[in-house]
Amino acid sequence: EPVLFPMIRGRLVAHNGAPVRGDDYADPAADAEQSRRAQRRADREFNLSVVDTLREDNRVTAGAFWAAQGPAQPEVSVEEGFAESLGWQVGDTVAFDIAGQPFEATITSLRSVEWESFRPNFFVVASPGALDGFPASYITAVSVAPTQTRFTAELVERFPNLSVIDIDAVLAQVR
Structure with missing residues (x-):
């Protein structure tokens, strides 16, 4: 049975309350390719989604994943390599602009993702209800x-x- 996943497009606008742009991730001391990757990630729109539980192709590596009913405040779980490239850690807050509407959440877990599963996966997933009311497209496999x-x-x-x-x-x- 196919499972539909909402895909909400959002642009990163702040990390821990400080406004960010792609240029903020230019690091002359870092590997040039890693620095360019971080800049591209910060400059482009993100595909955010919502999940209530993790499938077997996602595994929490740091922090704690929310309970199925979802937390009272918006939380996000971030793929560990993605978080590392942007300097994000468990406990940080990230803010996005979604079609002109603000969305802010706390990073409560990092996770590894088996991208080769060919199942819909996202770098950033939000807790249940956190993205209700935002415009979404839906994907499945x-x-x-x-x-x-x-x-x-x-x-x-x-x-x-x-x-x-x-x-x-x-x-x-x-x-």
């Missing part, structure tokens, strides 16, 4: 048997506003 050759066409015919990406076809082009 499904496995379609090779014998179901009409599945994608029929899905798009029925729901013409869907975007479908055939990962097998993409990987075949890369190989």
Whole structure:
């Protein structure tokens, strides 16, 4: 059964109450590629999502993940490498601009992510209810048997506003 994940686009605007821009992450003492990566991450929009529990392809490595019912105040869990590249730690606050609306949350956990699972994963996930009311798109992943050759066409015919990406076809082009 497919699980839909909200995807909310937001731009980082503050870390621990201080305004930030991509240029703030330029570090001449750091590895040049790591510095550029941090700048790009801080300059672009983030894909934020909401989860109530972690799947087996995500594992908390620092801090504590919220209970399924969600905390009273917004919390976020951040992929550990992503957090490290931006200098984020458990206990920090991060603020985003989401379509002109502010969103601020405390980082309560860092996690490792198995990106190779080909399941929807996000660098930053928020606690249940934290992003209610913000504009979202929804994504999911499904496995379609090779014998179901009409599945994608029929899905798009029925729901013409869907975007479908055939990962097998993409990987075949890369190989």
